[in-house]
Amino acid sequence: MPYSLRGKNVLVTAGSRGLGALVCEKFAENGSNIAINYYSNVDSAKALANSLQEKYSVKVHIIKGDATAAExxxxxxxxxxxxxxxxxxxxxxxxxxxxxxxGDIYDLSLDEWNRCWQANVMSHLQLMQAAKPILEQNADGGVYLLTSSIAGTLTGGSSMGYSVTKAAGLHLMKHFAFCLGPKIRVNAVLPGLLLTEWGNQYGETAINNMKEKAALKQETSLEDCANVYINLAQNSSMTGQEVIVDAGLAMGSLPK
Incomplete structure (x- = not known):
């Protein structure tokens, strides 16, 4: 039976811009209340919150917080x-x-490797440890969806540290799904090239190369990617899955 999103309370980390902001909008459109976590850009968070409240008449709250900090x-x-x-x-x-x-194993400093680990792996453990007692008490169960990347399945992406820790995050996701079912469903979304503020930093040459290597000869649609979170949240028969949304880029290879 589909899991209804109306009236559900949703926390979106890094939710004030890019993919996160569009995911917030999709859930609000479906009648969910939204907690928008932001790290530094309070203006974007406030603007999004005001827009969602006005358009969808749902509760919206903004929360400043750093995903790399356990507290x-x-x-x-x-x-x-x-x-x-x-x-x-x-x-x-x-x-x-x-x-x-x-391919340069010296480029990232040890502190940067540790930051990748904290943000891309430990933040999920810490969030789940805090949320588990609450999510598993919900009458309809709980849902935990993490944003990964096709870099977690390939030897490519923005950095070696990102690729390695995204891969580790995916394995943690599978442990969550196995250990916390049937009360909590856990899945991951693996986007390809998203032309957000961050994605555009690859530069025109790299972006065009990735589009050419993708089976669909295009970047990943933000709209399509955001819709996957809605589908996964509603699907009460899926857990432990890695859902790739990448216009067929993973079938080729990321540029070097």
């Missing part, structure tokens, strides 16, 4: 419950990387 992950859960009246769905969209030289 912030715990606070995000507590504040969402306090402000929205509960927590049913988490969209774990936060992550970290920087552009590094492909």
């Amino acid at each position: 912030d992950n715990e606070r995000l859960v507590k504040e969402t419950v306090s402000e929205l009246g509960g927590l049913d769905i988490i969209i774990a969209n936060a992550g970290w990387t920087r552009f590094a030289k492909p």
Whole structure:
């Protein structure tokens, strides 16, 4: 039976811009209340919150927090419950990387490797540890959807540290799904090239190369990618799955 989103309380980390902001809009459009986590851009978070409240008449609350900080992950859960009246769905969209030289094992510093690990792996563990007691008590169960990347399945992407830690995050997702079912469903979305503010930093040459290598000869549609989160949240028969949305890029290879 489809899982109804109307009246559900949704926490979206890194939700003020790009893919996260569109995911917030999709859930609000379906009648969900939204907690928008942001790290630094309070103006974007406020503008999005005002827009969602005006268009969809749902509860919206913004929360400043750093996904790499354990105490912030715990606070995000507590504040969402306090402000929205509960927590049913988490969209774990936060992550970290920087552009590094492909194949260079020295480019990222050890501190940067650790930051990748904290943002792309440990943030999920910390969020789930804080949210598990709440999600598993919901009458309809709980949902945890994490944003990964096709870089987690390939030896490519913005940096080696990003690729490696996204792969680890996917394996953690499978452990969550196995250990926390049937009360909590856990799945991952693996986008390809998204032309967000971040994605455009690849530059025109790399972007065109990726489009050419993709089976559909295009970037990943933000709209299509955001819709997958809605589909996964509603599908009560899926857990532990890696859903690739990449215009067929993973069938080729990322540029070096």
